[in-house]
């Protein structure tokens with residue numbers, strides 16, 4: 332008996348642990364979780380912006396940005412045939428009310444084209460007060476989550492004032508926060524009451540030891556009374572009858588119910604924004620491990636009609652800036668910027684029609700902090716990123732960089 | 742039935758009866774926690790997402806996989822409680838425990854800790870199926886009959902029992918230029934970073950060919966599989982209902 336109790340108590344502990352099972356992926360960000368080559372060579376984010384930082388419950392937050400889908404997509408990563416533009420947040424502290432890819436409204440998953448250029452807009456509505464770090468990110472089927480840049484937001488106000496009214500095709504306004512809850516709870520309560528009645532019907536009698544003993548003595552017929560049988564027959568006929576009746580009534584109540592929608596959105600890439608008038612060919616790329624410095628020797632051809640200067644190299648949301656070139660970054664709170672991170676062998680602009688071999692160096696501890704230096708130990712030690720060039724009028728040209736990388740350990 | 746009817750059949754009286762009743766309660770309470778934990782874990786790990794999210798409860802996969810995974814523990818517990826005690830409540834007990842665990846998890850883990858509205862994570866019920874399964878076992882006193890008719894009924898009753906709860910989430914909404922159900926809209930609006938839309942295993946596979954009649958077909962497939970699953974777990978239950986290991990401790 333004592334042993335039985337001990338055994339049961341052990342199982343009880345196990346059961347209690349199981350109850351702690353919680354839904355996954357709520358708080359963790361996983362910005363640096365994926366291997367560097369996946370973060371650098373799949374979705375290349377840029378120009379990500381936020382409409383505001385401080386909000387009240389029910390206020391709108393608009394996240395906009397662009398991304399280039401690397402043409403040098405890693406071989407070990409499944410192609411982006413099913414992707415979902417998501418927002419990392421600790422649960423639905425915001426709701427997503429609208430999402431656009433290339434100006435096209437999109438509520439489902441979509442396929443992306445390698446080498447394609449896209450812009451996006453996500454409209455969120457604050458639901459719960461708090462301070463949250465949000466990132467736009469892409470869920471890539473079978474590959475993982477490729478994070479965009481993150482930002483802190485503060486939501487104030489009373490969560491009770493949050494509203495989310497939606498109009499159905501029948502013209503009814505419904506409150507998403509409570510729709511169907513009372514009905515669902517009522518049905519559960521009804522069946523739980525019936526189930527409990529059946530359980531109590533049996534449990535009120537002496538149970539295990541006496542019943543076991545009577546079974547051993549061959550007196551099992553006394554264990555099930557004629558009334559028990561009557562009730563069981565009633566249940567056997569009544570429950571299905573009731574279930575199918577309720578189903579038929581529900582069908583009549585919701586004649587326009589449709590199946591869950593499982594379509595994919597078709598999104599065409601924008602006209603090329605990357606690799607337009609500037610062509611880039613890498614000749615050699617070295618990563619100096621102790622100096623945390625990348626050196627790229629590349630041949631750049633300027634097919635535009637203006638002299639161009641190299642202003643920025645961006646990879647995996649880390650941005651190495653060439654000070655003095657391109658738009659001012661003053662007041663930019665992006666923590667992944669290395670404001671002095673880029674240097675060139677020559678500050679002379681690349682003239683229209685000129686093809687020049689340039690030596691670009693991107694140096695910063697961000698290589699290590701963002702765990703991108705692990706690249707040299709990856710099975711696919713290639714690097715990808717975007718190079719931004721500017722003319723004197725601030726017109727921007729973007730070229731994609733993709734290259735094998737050679738480490739130097741000094 | 743009066744209480745005297747019950748007493749006639751009792752082998753124990755007086756202090757013995759009182760002690761054996763105390764033992765009943767002990768076992769019942771322990772069984773309650775055991776099933777709440779273990780069965781809930783089993784369901785969460787096997788058909789978790791279908792049961793968690795309103796926008797996973799489709800016409801094909803949900804009625805196919807849910808009964809199949811939920812007939813397991815009921816069959817095993819029925820094997821013990823019916824074979825040794827002639828108690829026809831194994832299925833109802835298991836499913837009731839599962840629902841207790843599920844509701845606790847939905848309310849605390851999903852709603853309070855992760856902020857999902859409860860209506861988005863309403864669980865399905867299998868209690869009607871379980872009641873019928875218990876009744877069939879009790880009236881037939883046969884594993885074969887219960888496997889065939891009980892297994893079939895268990896699966897066939899699943900979708901219609903839950904339709905009154907979930908039909909209203911299938912009302913169409915025009916949203917973002919597309920037709921969505923209210924359920925799909927939950928998936929879009931209430932951000933789930935870990936489970937993107939494309940992971941939903943819904944409305945896919947060969948059953949699609951049958952279009953509108955996909956649900957009955959799916960339920961029937963599930964019923965056939967349940968008739969196999971039921972005896973398999975009956976024997977698992979039987980194998981575990983032994984004192985062999987306890988005596989060795």
Ligand SMILES: [Cu+2]
Pocket residue numbers: 360362464465466481482
């Ligand atoms: Cu973050």
